[in-house]
Each structure stands twice: as C-alpha cells, then as structure tokens.
Amino acid sequence: MASRNTRILEAAARLIARRGVRGLRVEELAAEAGVSTGLIYYHFKDRTGILRHTLEFINDRAERYTTLRAPDEPPPAPREELGRILLLELQDTAEVRENSAAWGELRASAVFDPALREDLARATLVWVREVTALLGEVSPTAPAAKLAAAAERLTALLEGLSMRWLSGGLAIDRARTLMEDGIEAELSGLEPR
Amino acid sequence: MASRNTRILEAAARLIARRGVRGLRVEELAAEAGVSTGLIYYHFKDRTGILRHTLEFINDRAERYTTLRAPDEPPPAPREELGRILLLELQDTAEVRENSAAWGELRASAVFDPALREDLARATLVWVREVTALLGEVSPTAPAAKLAAAAERLTALLEGLSMRWLSGGLAIDRARTLMEDGIEAELSGLEPR
DNA sequence: GTCTATAGATGGATAGAC
DNA sequence: GTCTATCCATCTATAGAC
Structure with missing residues (x-):
C-alpha cells in the first residue's frame, strides 16, 4: 500500500500544494520523498509523467x-x-488545503498542457455526476437537465471560491x-414555484 | 500611448495566454515584442516585475x-x-480568450507568489463592487449584504466556468x-418571496 | 530497484558599448 | 533607451555501478 511509489506521489502532492506545479523540482521532490532523482525517472519516465500520476x-x-x-x-x-x-474542500486543514491547492494547480496547468486535460475532464465528470445524483435525491421532482446544470454551477462555484481563498483574497469562513x-x-x- | 512599454505588455499578455505564466520566457517575450531582453529588464527590473505590470x-x-x-x-x-x-468574459474571440486566460493564470500564480496577491485582490474588489452596484439597480429593495454575496458568487462562478472552458472541459456555449x-x-x- | 554522478539544455539576469 | 554578448545558476534527464 504505502509503497515507495506512493511515498513519491504523496511528496509530489505536498510539494505542488506548497510551490505549485511550476515550482515542482524533481530534485526537491526526490529529497522530500527520501529517494534519488534517478528513481523518480525510473518510475515516472519524465516530469509530465509525475504530474499525471x-x-x-x-x-x-x-x-x-x-x-x-x-x-x-x-x-x-x-x-x-x-x-x-461541497464544503469539505473549503477547510483550512493541511490535508484539504493541500488537495485543493494541488487540484487548482493542475486545472490551471491543463489549460496549457493537453496531456493533463483528459484525466482532469474525467475526474470533473465523476464529481459533477456525484453532485447531480445528490441533488436528485434532495429534489426528486426536478428535471434531470436542471439537476445537471445546478451541479455544474455548484462545483464550478466551489472551484472559483477555492481559488480566491487560496490566493488570499477571501477568508475561509x-x-x-x-x-x-x-x-x-x-x-x-429546483423547486417549481 | 502605444509606447514601447505598452508593446511589451501586450506581448506579455499574449504570451501568458498562449503559454501560461509558467511558460513565459523573457527571451521569448523579447522576440514577441521585437525588443531585446536587456530592455525588458531595464523597464521591469525582473520577471516578477513583468508579471505585476x-x-x-x-x-x-x-x-x-x-x-x-x-x-x-x-x-x-x-x-x-x-x-x-458577466458574459463578456465567456466569448471565444482572440482578445477575450487572451484576457481570460491571462487572468486565470495570474490568479493561479498568486497562490504561490505573494507579490501578485495585493494587486489581484484589489482588482477583484473593484470587479465585485461593480457587479454589486448593478445588482442593486436591478433589485433596489434587496439588502446590501445580500447584494454583495450574490456578486461575490457570480464573479467566482464566472472564474470557475472560465477555467473549465479554457482547460477544455466545458464548451463555451x-x-x-x-x-x-x-x-x-x-x-x-434577491426578491423576497 | 535504487543510487551517484554528470551531461546537456535552458533561462534569468547583468555588464558595457552605443 | 536600447542592444549585444555572456555569465552563472538551475533543472531535466540519462548513464552506469551496485
């Protein structure tokens, strides 16, 4: 479970959250994970491979x-x-902040790195579907299209608020x-008026 | 007006939109603007200075x-x-796309570059206030706090949708x-029910 | 699988002439 | 103000031993 491989990825997430994708240095990653740079390239081929994984x-x-x-x-x-x-991602704990920051970084990176887009789109879709399903349970009479739209808005809103929070322009509360x-x-x- | 200085900044915005803040190379910027790297450092001091301006x-x-x-x-x-x-930033024209991409990049960069935060926060505030005022005109009876909250959400939603669009996960329409x-x-x- | 050592490339920044 | 030339630090990636 906590294989060497996983330790590297944990370290990568930590570093991306701390320095950003652009600030991620393979050598620094090696140090953080307690391994050599050579080993990282052995496992992940190149920098983009690290990011994807x-x-x-x-x-x-x-x-x-x-x-x-x-x-x-x-x-x-x-x-x-x-x-x-939806509120879980807006918490000032180390783990959540790390995940949110890394997620935001990867989304921003995907704008310029097509290699990241597919994974990101898929993950977003799963996420939106989950929220859509929950909205459907809360409001069973609402049409599917409305549920989906609301879910897309709420998750996009979450990402927007998260970025503002992380970039220091919005208090967490x-x-x-x-x-x-x-x-x-x-x-x-969603409720008909 | 279209001073040499402005030409460099136009080029910078263009390049940031094309390659991201992460991909902005001073030498490439010089080429794009048709000047030397030396001149750029003369005007903007360092890389961060370029970004701020x-x-x-x-x-x-x-x-x-x-x-x-x-x-x-x-x-x-x-x-x-x-x-x-609010819809102007969601248009697939060269100029708007460029502005949106650059804005998103700078917001993402500010998470890790404190030097950018202040400017960004100020710009966001102006933007939120403008939307708050417009909401107030549309719905004059709504309390100020509600107007402000709605404006913050709408602008954050816009940024979230914009990122998804630019990262290829959401069609512009x-x-x-x-x-x-x-x-x-x-x-x-905003309307009392 | 893992390490050390290093090649090879790139890019930020400066010096100094004009 | 503007350019050319270049230094120096940094980083990715690989080669080769264990």
Missing part, C-alpha cells in the same frame, strides 16, 4: 476522504451529504458562507 | 472593453448591463448558458 493520486485520495464512512454508520441524509461534500448560501439558492431554484 | 495592464484593458460605450449612447438597462458584463441561468437564480434569490 499525481493528478490521479489526488483524485483517488479526494474520492476517499469524500466518501469514507464507517461501515456501520447509516447512510447520511442527502441534503447533509451535499453540504458536507466567508467562502464557506457563500458556498452554503449558493447551495440553498440552487436548491430553491 | 502585466496584471495591471490586463485589468485596465478589461475595464475598458467592459465599460466602453459611444458618448452618445444611452446608459444601458441594468439587467442587460449585468448580463453583458454551455458555459454561457450556465452563467445566464446562474444570474437568474441569484436575481430571484
């Missing part, structure tokens, strides 16, 4: 801390689950409030 | 194409103006539709 790694990890639940816990109410998922109210707004938009 | 330049330019109106034109209706401003409906949702949230 790190993106995948980050996705899996977010999936996990988003979905994880003790086996005997009851399934949560949809509305709570929705808030939980404010970001959370804005997100919460945004969820309410979308929800009330 | 380019950010400022981009702001001014967006301000201009956002606000520009023939002197004899009547002031536009607030609701139309609101849609115009879809992005525009989502934005339009997002405006409507926020507007109806």
Whole structure:
C-alpha cells in the first residue's frame, strides 16, 4: 500500500500544494520523498509523467476522504451529504488545503498542457455526476437537465471560491458562507414555484 | 500611448495566454515584442516585475472593453448591463480568450507568489463592487449584504466556468448558458418571496 | 530497484558599448 | 533607451555501478 511509489506521489502532492506545479523540482521532490532523482525517472519516465500520476493520486485520495464512512454508520441524509461534500474542500486543514491547492494547480496547468486535460475532464465528470445524483435525491421532482446544470454551477462555484481563498483574497469562513448560501439558492431554484 | 512599454505588455499578455505564466520566457517575450531582453529588464527590473505590470495592464484593458460605450449612447438597462458584463468574459474571440486566460493564470500564480496577491485582490474588489452596484439597480429593495454575496458568487462562478472552458472541459456555449441561468437564480434569490 | 554522478539544455539576469 | 554578448545558476534527464 504505502509503497515507495506512493511515498513519491504523496511528496509530489505536498510539494505542488506548497510551490505549485511550476515550482515542482524533481530534485526537491526526490529529497522530500527520501529517494534519488534517478528513481523518480525510473518510475515516472519524465516530469509530465509525475504530474499525471499525481493528478490521479489526488483524485483517488479526494474520492476517499469524500466518501469514507464507517461501515456501520447509516447512510447520511442527502441534503447533509451535499453540504458536507461541497464544503469539505473549503477547510483550512493541511490535508484539504493541500488537495485543493494541488487540484487548482493542475486545472490551471491543463489549460496549457493537453496531456493533463483528459484525466482532469474525467475526474470533473465523476464529481459533477456525484453532485447531480445528490441533488436528485434532495429534489426528486426536478428535471434531470436542471439537476445537471445546478451541479455544474455548484462545483464550478466551489472551484472559483477555492481559488480566491487560496490566493488570499477571501477568508475561509466567508467562502464557506457563500458556498452554503449558493447551495440553498440552487436548491430553491429546483423547486417549481 | 502605444509606447514601447505598452508593446511589451501586450506581448506579455499574449504570451501568458498562449503559454501560461509558467511558460513565459523573457527571451521569448523579447522576440514577441521585437525588443531585446536587456530592455525588458531595464523597464521591469525582473520577471516578477513583468508579471505585476502585466496584471495591471490586463485589468485596465478589461475595464475598458467592459465599460466602453459611444458618448452618445444611452446608459444601458441594468439587467442587460449585468448580463453583458458577466458574459463578456465567456466569448471565444482572440482578445477575450487572451484576457481570460491571462487572468486565470495570474490568479493561479498568486497562490504561490505573494507579490501578485495585493494587486489581484484589489482588482477583484473593484470587479465585485461593480457587479454589486448593478445588482442593486436591478433589485433596489434587496439588502446590501445580500447584494454583495450574490456578486461575490457570480464573479467566482464566472472564474470557475472560465477555467473549465479554457482547460477544455466545458464548451463555451454551455458555459454561457450556465452563467445566464446562474444570474437568474441569484436575481430571484434577491426578491423576497 | 535504487543510487551517484554528470551531461546537456535552458533561462534569468547583468555588464558595457552605443 | 536600447542592444549585444555572456555569465552563472538551475533543472531535466540519462548513464552506469551496485
């Protein structure tokens, strides 16, 4: 599980969150992971390979801390689950901040690096679908198209707020409030008036 | 007006949109602007200086194409103006795409480069205030706090959608539709029910 | 699989002439 | 103000031993 390989990817996520994709130096990564540069190239071929695998790694990890639940816990109410998922990325803890920063970096990098786009698009799709499904549970009468649109907006809003937070222009509490109210707004938009 | 200095900044915006902040090479910038690297350092001191001035330049330019109106034109209706401003950044024309890409890049870079944060925060504030004011004209009875929150969400949503569009995960037409409906949702949230 | 050592390339920044 | 020439630091990637 915590193979050497994984240790490198954990270190990569940590460094990307700390210095950005552009600031990621292979040598520094080697030091952070406690291995040599040669080994990194042996495993990941080149710099882009490191990035691609790190993106995948980050996705899996977010999936996990988003979905994880003790086996005997009851399934949560949809509305709570929705808030939980969308607010989870707006928390000032080391792990979440690291994931959010790395995610934002990789999204920004994908604008100029086609090699990253496919993975990113796929991960986004999974994410949007999950939120769409939850919205559907909260508001069962709403048409599918409206649910999908609301999910796309809410996740895009989350990314936008997250970037502002990370770039220092928005306090975390404010970001959370804005997100919460945004969820309410979308929800009330789903109910026919 | 179109001083040598301005030509360098135009070239910088062009290159940032094409290759990203990460891909901006001073030598390449010199070539694009038709000057020497020495001159660039003479004007902007260092790489960060280039970035800072380019950010400022981009702001001014967006301000201009956002606000520009023939002197004899009547002031536009607030609701139309609101849609115009928020949808203007979602257009697949060279100039807008360039501005949006550069803006997104600078926002992403600011996460790791404190030197950019202040300018960015200030520019964002101006932008949010403008949208807040327009929302206030459309919905004069809404409380100021609600107006401000809606403006923050709409501008953050715009940035989020813009990133997805530029990173290839969202078609421009879809992005525009989502934005339009997002405006409507926020507007109806402002009217007391 | 893992390391050390280093080649090879690139790019930021400066000196000094004009 | 502007250019040419160049230094020097940095980084990616590989070769080859263990």
